[in-house]
Amino acid sequence: MIFAIYHVPFNKTFFMENIENQIFSSYQRNPDLYDEIHDKKGKVKEVYQKLFNLYGEHSIKDYVTLNNKAKSSFFNQGITFQVYGENNIQEKIFPFDLFPRIIDPVDWDIIERGSIQRSKALNLFLWDIYHDKKILKDKVVPVELITSSANYLDQMNGLNPPGGIYNHISGTDVIKHKDGKYYVLEDNIRCPSGVSYVICNRTALKKALFGVFNHYQTHTVTNYAENLLELLESVKPKGVDVPNVVVITPGMYNSAFYEHSYLAKTMGVELVEGRDLFVENDFVYMKTIKGPEKVDVIYRRIDDQFIDPLEFNPDSVLGVPGLFAAYKKGNVTLANAPGTGVADDKAVYTYMPEIIKYYLNEEPILNNVHTYHCSRPDELKYVLEHIHELVIKPVDEAGGYGISIGNKLSKEEIEKVKAEVKASPRKYVAQPIMSLSVHPTYIDDTESFEQRHVDLRTFTVLGKDKEFVLKGGLTRVALQRGNLIVNSSQGGGSKDTWVLKK
Template sequence: MANIDSGIFSSYKRNTDLFDELFDENGSIKSVYQELFDLYGAHSIKDYVNLNDKAKASFFNQGITFQVYGKNETQEKIFPFDLFPRIIDSNEWEIIEKGSIQRSKALNLFLWDIYHEKQIIKDGIVPLELISSSNNYLHQMMNLDPPGGIYNHISGTDIIKHSDGNFYVLEDNIRCPSGVSYVICNRTALKRALFGVFNHYKTHTVTDYGENLLDLLESVKPKGVDNPVCVVITPGMYNSAFYEHSYLAKTMGIELVQGSDLFVENDFVYMKTIRGPIKVDVIYRRIDDLFLDPLEFKPDSALGVPGLFAAYKKGNVTLANAPGTGVADDKAVYTYMPQIIKYYLDEEPILNNVHTYHCSRPDELKYVLEHVHELVIKPVDEAGGYGISIGNKLTKAEIENVKKQIKESPRKYVAQPIMSLSVHPTYIDKSESFEQRHIDLRTFTILGKDKEYVLKGGLTRVALEKGNLIVNSSQGGGSKDTWVLKN
């Protein structure tokens, strides 16, 4: 058994009831971590604090920030980053990668079907009411064929490892999944601070994401276009993920625009430049559906482009991800993912679903109301960890309030057992020591015309508060560099 009684890990306390990524079932350091453990253990806490400060300075100098929206104010924060990386060996990664691609393909086929023939509904696999009651189902997308047949060009799949050692998907994100820029910046910061350590492992690169994303966007160009002009559209600098929008545009070598930089003429989209208008063919959009076009959706939206959706319907511009994809990352639809995968691909799911209760079903509603104290309650259409209630953390009064909210709008809520996310050694500033903290993994899958790709790393998110199971940055979480090892 490895000695953790000296060096920077000397105060690390291991709760054996939790699945610790560093240790095996016998309490020994896992072989993939042994060299890393030894290299880190050679540093003193003072050395590590200096390295940690160096990494923070790297994030600050690069402007790597995000916005947190509170009740009374909005704050811009440097993205918290922990220097002790997570390692995933090639065998585990193969499962994650294949499972992520499988889900993305199935969701794309599901979206095509529900906006066309609705065969899965006719065959009684998914109920019509589930789709028709979704706030993210856009009737404007009915019978519209997106270029290349792709809806969810970029998917973010949130995966945990449970205390049983198996992977589970918590949710699928296919509207505008964020966080990939932090994956790349985490790697850059770690290599700057600890190049000697990083050099001891054969790790897949994560810096090729921009290249692959641009290839994807170009693969779904409108018909008749040889050399597509691609842009990233952002709501602006006050958006929580603005750093990511600007970073991705820069790494792809394309323009970052706002709605006011574009206009539509004769159902074609143009970008204003000092050299005159330039036709735009592909838009990677980081604006929500209802703000895309004030002529089609919210008439008071100042973020979108008047006439954009008409140009899209004519096939003159590609929008990635396609409007209306949000219906498929509705957490109520998630409950049907095993059936959706089987229906479209005739395969068993590679990654497990967490058992999920949908409160619109009377029998499941009854169970949830009786067991709120031992469940996680989630709104079906929120992101960023907002609106989640973890039953065993609630007071009696809070439980009663959650019950009231569920009863008022059962369709809006799902519930899941409280899953025991795996833990990972994480440096905590307050205690100046390493402690167990819960983590998850967001993978980023790209689907294009005859193209599929999963970023070999993903975003490991870490809940920095002790015992917290919500890892989102908006809820006080941070991240780690994720090393996927080569064979």
């Protein structure tokens, strides 16, 4: 059990006279960055004032104690992730900062509506490119961009997923730039991860700081599992009354295994591996001690190429032989649908404003970051000439792997990146170096609060007749000073995200 900070009535005079004893006394604000809790004059914003005061009543020693207890709690609960290095695999506690991020109702409305808009547009886009291909015929999106994507599956052409849903779960990575506007960095609709940390962050913070938490009217995040289960059940195969839902995982050595087990447990469904399932007469069954049990909906956390060795990678031992045949017959639902990865290709991201307008006849609610696709000769030329001021990203990687930030590279590293881009231009996009907003974050090494860059991953779930956005999302923090890559696999951490009620 994490210790609790109990609320002491705040006295403004006491706080101002004893500022040297407070945990924010060494906080240094860079006015060139968008600081989420301070305005341009350095004054704490109204929405954060109460939180700032409450935390400031306690010493850094108190905070260190709480921080260590939080770490122990995460470790004891098994809230870890795995980092894959060149020579080894490390299991780490998920870094969590106890000072939360607050999003007011006005800002959240923009984020929520924008996330739903993108998810709906991407679902329509996926239906189209695997059916009529109108957007390709109208030359809004180039045909070769789709057919050259490593995540485009010819096997999905003409297939109708139950309920007409491809991207049942979408993760939208949103930042706030120094201009105060929200931008989407990328869309994740293959197997977006991180939602379990959202819920665990809230639980840990409430245990540690319930005296602080109760001063705000904040939306819950613990209703995600029930909404996810409801929406998965809504896309059940035809003829099924009460669907049997399972979560399939690659196994305990996967970096997100904690999340797989957590979601299965909170939804009250079975967590299975490929070896626990089999296909007979184009139906999927789960092995149980009572005999075979039919499975109707599979929330999969296994990549396309590994789900069925008879259809995709023949060497896969993670999937289920015959699974795709059962899916083609409409006897089982796979969430997300195979082939969705073509739509979160970072080159396709370039066309998101056009995709939204084409299918929804709406202007994008969330801004795109201007993106250069290196397969275009003129844009490749620009990227090679301005690589020192750009972020270079591989189009099909995740977890922050393969990203190069131009102004952090040496001359030798720049030349290496140039050579890689020129060798495979289709594989890379480039974006201006965006100034992610910063947030006060406790740093172990200095035992003080410092500015650190943050982003936000929202989680949108689409069902047959309903959509749901988790009112919180995962605020990820780049824990290294000046670093812009927030992914946990690259040394990032997270914060609890409070979306305030109106």
